[in-house]
Amino acid sequence: MEVDEVPPIIDDCDTIPAKKQALSKEQKQTLAEEKKAQGNEYYKRKEYKLACDLYSHAIDMCPECAALYGNRCAAKMMLNRYEEALQDARQSTKLDQTFVKGHLREGKCHLALGNANAAVRSYTIVLQLDQNNQEAKKEAEVAQNSQKYETEADSDFDKKDYRKALYCMDRCINLSPACLKYKIRRAEALALLKRYQEAQEQANDILQRERMNADALYVRGLCLYYQGNVDKAFQHFQQVLKLAPDHDKARHVYKKAKLLTTKKQEGNEKFRCGLWQSAYDLYTEALNIDSHNIFTNSKLYCNRANVSTKLKKLDEAIEDCTKAIALDNNYQKAFHRRAKCYMETEKYEEAVRDYEAILKRDTTHENRRLLSDAKLELKKSKRKDYYKLLGVTKMATSQEIKKAYRKSALVHHPDRHCNATEEDKKQEEIKFKECGEAYSVLSDSHKKECYDNGQDLDGGGCGMDIDPDTIFRSFFGGAGGFPFSDFEAPSSGGHGYHYGHPPGGHGGFPGYAFNFQNI
Numbered sequence: 001m002e003v004d005e006v007p008p009i010i011d012d013c014d015t016i017p018a019k020k021q022a023l024s025k026e027q028k029q030t031l032a033e034e035k036k037a038q039g040n041e042y043y044k045r046k047e048y049k050l051a052c053d054l055y056s057h058a059i060d061m062c063p064e065c066a067a068l069y070g071n072r073c074a075a076k077m078m079l080n081r082y083e084e085a086l087q088d089a090r091q092s093t094k095l096d097q098t099f100v101k102g103h104l105r106e107g108k109c110h111l112a113l114g115n116a117n118a119a120v121r122s123y124t125i126v127l128q129l130d131q132n133n134q135e136a137k138k139e140a141e142v143a144q145n146s147q148k149y150e151t152e153a154d155s156d157f158d159k160k161d162y163r164k165a166l167y168c169m170d171r172c173i174n175l176s177p178a179c180l181k182y183k184i185r186r187a188e189a190l191a192l193l194k195r196y197q198e199a200q201e202q203a204n205d206i207l208q209r210e211r212m213n214a215d216a217l218y219v220r221g222l223c224l225y226y227q228g229n230v231d232k233a234f235q236h237f238q239q240v241l242k243l244a245p246d247h248d249k250a251r252h253v254y255k256k257a258k259l260l261t262t263k264k265q266e267g268n269e270k271f272r273c274g275l276w277q278s279a280y281d282l283y284t285e286a287l288n289i290d291s292h293n294i295f296t297n298s299k300l301y302c303n304r305a306n307v308s309t310k311l312k313k314l315d316e317a318i319e320d321c322t323k324a325i326a327l328d329n330n331y332q333k334a335f336h337r338r339a340k341c342y343m344e345t346e347k348y349e350e351a352v353r354d355y356e357a358i359l360k361r362d363t364t365h366e367n368r369r370l371l372s373d374a375k376l377e378l379k380k381s382k383r384k385d386y387y388k389l390l391g392v393t394k395m396a397t398s399q400e401i402k403k404a405y406r407k408s409a410l411v412h413h414p415d416r417h418c419n420a421t422e423e424d425k426k427q428e429e430i431k432f433k434e435c436g437e438a439y440s441v442l443s444d445s446h447k448k449e450c451y452d453n454g455q456d457l458d459g460g461g462c463g464m465d466i467d468p469d470t471i472f473r474s475f476f477g478g479a480g481g482f483p484f485s486d487f488e489a490p491s492s493g494g495h496g497y498h499y500g501h502p503p504g505g506h507g508g509f510p511g512y513a514f515n516f517q518n519i
Contacts, residue, residue: 023061028061028062029061029062031058031061032057032058032061032062032065032068033058035054035055035057035058035061036054036055036058036068036071038054039051039052039053039054039055039058039071039075040071042054043071043074043075043078046078048075048076048078048079049079051071051075052072052075052076052079055068055071055072055075056072059072064095065095066091066092066093066095066096066099066102067092067099069088069089069091069092069095069102070088070089070092070099070101070102070105072085072088073085073086073088073089073092073102073105073109074105076088077105077108077109077112080177080178082109082112082113082178083109083113085105085109086106086109086110086113089102089103089105089106089109090106092105093106098129100126100129100130100133103122103123103125103126103129104122104123104126104133104135104136104139106122107119107120107121107122107123107126107136107139107140107143108139110122110143111139111142111143111146111175111176112176112177112178112179113176113178113179114146114150114172114176114178114179114180114181114182116143116144116146116147116150116176117147119139119140119143119146120140120143120144120147123136123137123139123140123143124140127140142175143175145171145175146171146172146175146176149168149169149171149172149175150168150172150182152164152168153165153168153169153172153185156168157185157189160192162189162192162193163189163193165185165189166186166189166190166193169182169185169186169189170186173186180206180209180210180213180216181215183202183205183206184202184203184206184213184215184216184219186202187199187200187202187203187206187216187219188218188219188222190202191219191222191223191226192292194226194292194294196223196226196227199219199222199223200219200220200223202219203216203217203219203220203223204216204220207220212243214240214243214244214247214250215247217236217239217240217243218236218237218240218247218249218250218253220236221233221235221236221237221240221250221253222253224236225237225253225257225293226292226293226294226295227295228295228296228299230257230261230296233257234254234257234258237250237251237253237254237257238254241254256289256290257290259289260286260289260290260293260296263282263283263285263286263289264282264283264286264296264299264300264303266282267279267282267283267286267300267303268303270282271303271306271307276307276310276311277311279303279307280304280307280308280311283300283303283304283307284304286300287300287301287304294327294328295327295328297327298323298324298325298327298328298331298334299324299331301320301321301323301324301327301334302320302321302324302331302333302334302337304320305317305318305319305320305321305324305334305337305338305341306337308320309337309340309341314341314344314345315345317337317338317341318338318341318342318345321334321335321337321338321341322338325338330361332358332361332362335354335357335358336354336358338354339351339354339355339358339370339374342354343373343374343377346377346381348374348377348378348381349378351374351377351378352371352374352375352378355367355370355371355374356371358370358371359371376454379454380454384434384437384438386437386438386441386442386451387438387442389408389434389435389437389438390404390405390408390435390438390439390442391404391407391408392404392442394452396442398443401439401442401443402439402443405435405436405438405439405443408431408435409432409435409436409439412428412429412431412432412435413428413432414428414429414432416428
């Protein structure tokens with residue numbers, strides 16, 4: 001940026017300090033010329049602070065010279081002191097309304113400070129004075145682009161398209177590097193994009209220059225709130241509202257933050273009192289308050305999952321844990337809770353994956369044990385499930401196991417399916433053998449313990465190589481056996497097979513009828 005040659009000074013110098021009033025006009029002009037010339041040399045050497053001081057001395061000699069204010073304006077602009085430079089530019093055009101460089105520098109200051117509309121007005125005046133001024137044409141186009149980006153950013157914020165808003169603010173800052181307004185809006189966009197560290201750094205840079213900048217304090221409070229530091233966030237919002245009582249954004253977020261905190265605390269209290277459904281409803285209300293607060297919402301999803309486990313809604317609990325993890329991938333409690341639900345719903349592969357993720361972040365002995373247990377259950381799940389074969393739970397009593405075996409054995413015994421297709425016969429024979437195998441293990445306390453502990457997976461076996469017919473005969477026929485050859489075919493109009501007394505009057509259950517068709 002070039003500085004101006006100062007014309008001969010003929011202005012009235014009544015405002016010069018008293019100690020300089022003794023100098024004649026010619027002496028003042030000479031001194032001002034010397035200071036101006038020295039300032040120009042320092043400006044050329046990019047020593048703008050010294051140049052600025054020398055221009056100030058020259059202005060003291062002749063405060064009515066527009067060009068001197070223009071030179072000092074140029075030096076202050078190079079020092080990024082745009083607000084002070086703007087004052088000098090305005091003073092220069094006030095003293096000389098035809099001072100083209102003064103209007104041009106005023107436009108540059110407006111643009112640097114983010115006031116694109118005022119910049120366009122200044123450049124318009126320049127072009128009225130000098131219609132061929134190429135610099136003014138170029139700068140006017142830049143100002144118009146800045147207007148366009150600022151307008152687009154306003155629209156993007158309204159549409160919650162914060163990525164596009166950030167892009168527009170970056171363009172605006174490139175055009176107006178000293179504009180705090182653009183920098184604050186950029187920081188706000190970063191916060192809403194969950195880039196909290198960058199947003200706080202931007203806000204802190206502004207606060208180092210202006211400690212009481214309400215907008216920068218608001219952005220920093222917003223970051224603290226979204227990062228879960230609610231108490232400090234409240235302090236920031238309260239301070240903002242003291243500095244700027246009409247700060248709508250701060251008031252709105254402060255209100256949401258207090259409501260969110262209240263609902264969460266109420267939900268926690270209902271949970272402690274064992275009021276599961278009330279706690280669930282309160283956590284749900286809290287989740288609908290602020291979708292941007294990912295860390296608090298992650299905890300709320302995990303809390304609601306805990307309630308769902310109490311309500312025996314394990315699938316819903318798993319779904320909420322998954323949502324919590326999606327918001328915070330380092331949330332160990334959500335991983336633990338989901339893994340436990342997977343274990344309870346016998347989704348062992350998923351449980352193993354979660355426990356592996358947990359162990360990767362926290363290599364404690366307990367986490368190793370949980371992973372080992374999940375892997376064992378996964379191996380056990382891939383073998384025959386004797387409990388499912390008999391249709392009983394793992395807590396079934398011996399009597400319940402006997403009853404279940406009796407029912408399954410009668411349903412799947414091959415003699416019942418003698419008229420079925422060959423394929424169906426094979427399937428029923430397999431099922432019959434599996435029922436016998438299941439009963440042989442679950443009816444024996446030692447074998448059952450081995451099976452439950454997974455010892456059969458290590459090659460120890462549980463003594464399961466038993467003839468299913470032998471089990472069936474022993475179960476139904478006692479010491480004399482239970483030969484199916486003694487079944488009578490169904491009589492006309494009958495509904496099943498009837499057991500007849502074997503020779504010798506022993507074995508089986510005298511007079512007992514097995515109606516296979518109606519089992």
